[in-house]
Amino acid sequence: xxxxxxxxxxxxxxxxxxxxxxxxxxxxxxxxxxxxxxxxxxxxxxxxxxxxxxxxxxxxxxxxxxxxxxxxxxxxxxxxxxxxxxxxxxxxxxxxxxxxxxxxxxxxxxxxxxxxxxxxxxxxxxxxxxxxxxxxxxxxxxxxxxxxxxxxxxxxxxxxxxxxxxxxxxxxxxxxxxxxxxxxxxxxxxxxxxxxxxxxxxxxxxxxxxxxxxxxxxxxxxxxxxxxxxxxxxxxxxxxxxxxxxxxxxxxxxxxxxxxxxxxxxxxxxxxxxxxxxxxxxxxxxxxxxxxxxxxxxxxxxxxxxxxxxxxxxxxxxxxxxxxxxxxxxxxxxxxxxxxxxxxxxxxxxxxxxxxxxxxxxxxxxxxxxxxxxxxxxxxxxxxxxxxxxxxxxxxxxxxxxxxxxxxxxxxxxxxxx
Numbered sequence: 001x002x003x004x005x006x007x008x009x010x011x012x013x014x015x016x017x018x019x020x021x022x023x024x025x026x027x028x029x030x031x032x033x034x035x036x037x038x039x040x041x042x043x044x045x046x047x048x049x050x051x052x053x054x055x056x057x058x059x060x061x062x063x064x065x066x067x068x069x070x071x072x073x074x075x076x077x078x079x080x081x082x083x084x085x086x087x088x089x090x091x092x093x094x095x096x097x098x099x100x101x102x103x104x105x106x107x108x109x110x111x112x113x114x115x116x117x118x119x120x121x122x123x124x125x126x127x128x129x130x131x132x133x134x135x136x137x138x139x140x141x142x143x144x145x146x147x148x149x150x151x152x153x154x155x156x157x158x159x160x161x162x163x164x165x166x167x168x169x170x171x172x173x174x175x176x177x178x179x180x181x182x183x184x185x186x187x188x189x190x191x192x193x194x195x196x197x198x199x200x201x202x203x204x205x206x207x208x209x210x211x212x213x214x215x216x217x218x219x220x221x222x223x224x225x226x227x228x229x230x231x232x233x234x235x236x237x238x239x240x241x242x243x244x245x246x247x248x249x250x251x252x253x254x255x256x257x258x259x260x261x262x263x264x265x266x267x268x269x270x271x272x273x274x275x276x277x278x279x280x281x282x283x284x285x286x287x288x289x290x291x292x293x294x295x296x297x298x299x300x301x302x303x304x305x306x307x308x309x310x311x312x313x314x315x316x317x318x319x320x321x322x323x324x325x326x327x328x329x330x331x332x333x334x335x336x337x338x339x340x341x342x343x344x345x346x347x348x349x350x351x352x353x354x355x356x357x358x359x360x361x362x363x364x365x366x367x368x369x370x371x372x373x374x375x376x377x378x379x380x381x382x383x384x385x386x387x388x389x390x391x392x393x394x395x396x397x398x399x400x401x402x403x404x405x406x407x408x409x410x411x412x413x414x415x416x417x418x
Contacts, residue, residue, distance in 0.1 A: 001013060001014060001015055084099055084102055085102075085142055085143060085146070087099070087102070087383065088102060088106065088143070088382065088383050088384040088387075089143075089146060089379075089382050089383075089384055090382065090383070091378040091379075091381040091382055092381050093382075093383055095383050095386070095387075095394055095397050095398050096397075096398055098383045098398075100398060102139075103383075103387055103394070103395060103398060104395075105135055105136070105139050106139065106384060106387040106388065106391075107387060107391045107395065108121055108125070108132060108135060108136055109136040109139055109140060109354065109357075109358065110358060110387070110388050110391055112132070112133075112136050112354070113335065113354070113355065113358040113362075115335075115338045117129075118130075118132050118133055136354060137350045137351070137354060140350070140353050140354035140357045140358075141350065141353060143357050143384075144353050144356070144357055147356070147357060147360055147372070150372070150375060150376060151186060151187075151188055151375075152211060152212075152213075154375040154376075155181045155184055155186055155188050155213075155375060156181070156183075156213075157179070157181045157188045157208075157213040157215055158215055158216050158217070159181070159182040159183070159215060159216065159217040159219070159318075160179050160180060160181055160182060160188065160215040160217070160218060160219070161179075161180045161182060161218075161219045161220070161319075161322040161324050161325040162177065162178070162179050162180075162204075162218060162219070162220050162226060162229065162322075162325065163177075163178060163180075163220070163221060163322060163325045163326070163329065164176060164177045164178070164196050164223075165178070165329050165332060165333075165336075167192070167336070167341070167342065167348060168340075168341035168342070169341060169342045169343070169344065169345055169348050170341075170342075170343065170344065171341075172194075174192055174193065174194050174345070174348070175192070175193055175194075175195065175196045175200065176190060176191075176192050176332075176352065177189075177190065177191045177192075177193060177196075177200070177201075177204050178190045178325060178328060178329070179204070179208065179213075179215075180324045180325040180328055182217075182219070182319060182324060184371075184374045184375060185324040185327070185328075185371065185374070186360075186371055186372075186374060186375065187328060187356065188211070188213055189204065189207055189208055189211060189213065190352065190356070191203065191204050191207060192345065192348060192349055192352065196223065196225060197225050198224075198225045198227075198228040199228075200225065201225040201226055201227075201228045201229040202228050202229070204229055205228065205229045205230050205231075208229075208230065214230060214233075215230055215233055216233055216234060217233060217234045217236060217318065218230060218233050218234070218235050218236065219236045219237075219238060219318075219319060219322050220235070220236075220237065220238065220322065221237075221238050221241040221322060222237050222238070222241055222242070222245070222305070234311070235308050236308055236311055236312050236318055237305060237308040237309050238320075238321050238322040239271055239309070239312070239320045239321055240320075240321040240322070240323075241322070242271065242309060243268055243271075246264060246267045246268050247260075247264065249298050250263060250264060250267075253294065254294070262293075263293055263295060266282075266286060267286070267295070267298070269282065270282050270283060270286070270302070271309065271310075271313060273313065274313060274314040275313070275314060276310055276313050276314060279310055279313055280310075283299070283302065283303065283306070286299050287299050287303075328359075331359055332355060332359075335355045335359075336355075339351075358388060359371065360372040361379065361384055361385050361388045361389070362388060362389065363389050370385065370389070
């Protein structure tokens with residue numbers, strides 16, 4: 001009400017007297033007017049204004065969330081002794097001091113990550129496949145808060161790459177937004193949302209503010225809705241996606257390969273330089289020939305996006321592509337391709353967290369390092385790291401070749417009401 005009074009230059013308006021005044025107004029004239037405007041196509045919807053006001057004025061929580069779209073409660077199993085998890089992430093701790101049931105549970109989680117079917121794992125362990133799923137998801141959900149805290153404390157996220165991956169849940173498309181820090185190439189935020197419009201991006205931006213990760217530079221593939229993610233941040237467009245867009249634009253506009261090949265080299269060559277003046281000269285020459293070549297709409301679009309495209313030309317600080325987030329999604333695609341979608345949003349969020357836990361501790365084939373080692377160098381000496389990357393040798397060191405009888409005792413059903 002203070003804002004309303006200030007805008008109207010008054011000080012006598014209250015919520016009570018406005019409600020009282022509205023009660024005296026008949027809805028019939030209002031409905032009649034709205035129907036007439038609706039039929040003429042002149043209704044002025046205000047949903048966008050209301051949503052903007054809500055997102056901008058919602059108070060931030062006093063304590064930042066752990067991050068990501070973590071389900072509020074897991075309906076499956078949870079660890080009976082959470083303190084035992086400390087053994088998994090304690091550097092230099094001998095595997096003999098890690099509970100054997102926890103070692104085998106980590107082994108099952110790794111096998112599930114690498115596409116071993118739940119039915120096979122269940123047959124090996126003598127339990128139903130849903131029991132295996134509850135076990136491995138329970139372990140992942142218990143480990144994630146610790147990993148999330150490491151990311152929050154040690155990743156600054158001043159320059160990030162953002163992209164989204166489509167997922168199918170009960171036959172409907174959803175989008176997994178991931179924000180990757182450029183220097184460390186670590187994911188600092190992920191959110192599973194039902195759309196990729198401006199309100200989805202505003203929601204991602206709000207979560208970044210809650211985590212106190214407000215980037216100064218955004219590198220994206222050019223989705224228009226990303227302009228609403230962090231207003232005021234420097235927006236850089238990926239050169240790789242721009243080059244891909246050349247071919248995508250040419251194919252529907254020209255019928256023959258000869259026409260496409262006559263234009264494509266000059267269009268792709270536009271940003272193949274490290275000198276900004278060269279880019280502007282090449283674009284000016286394309287503008288002069290645009291009408292004759294039938295490329296005026298493309299040239300106009302490039303000129304509109306030029307500040308976001310040219311800023312990384314010749315820059316040693318700004319990366320020219322969004323390769324970091326693309327590499328992340330390539331690893332995720334290997335995990336996702338055998339699943340063919342998820343059954344519910346709740347189960348999708350849990351399996352996405354399982355992917356993140358194992359991904360963070362899995363060595364890259366080329367570098368021999370796991371992503372988590374960038375911020376936690378001692379992670380290589382943790383039992384969890386060894387159990388994920390060299391499970392057979394790690395289990396042999398414990399002189400154990402079969403699951404211990406106490407493995408199931410480590411888990412128990414969550415309390416009712418979850």
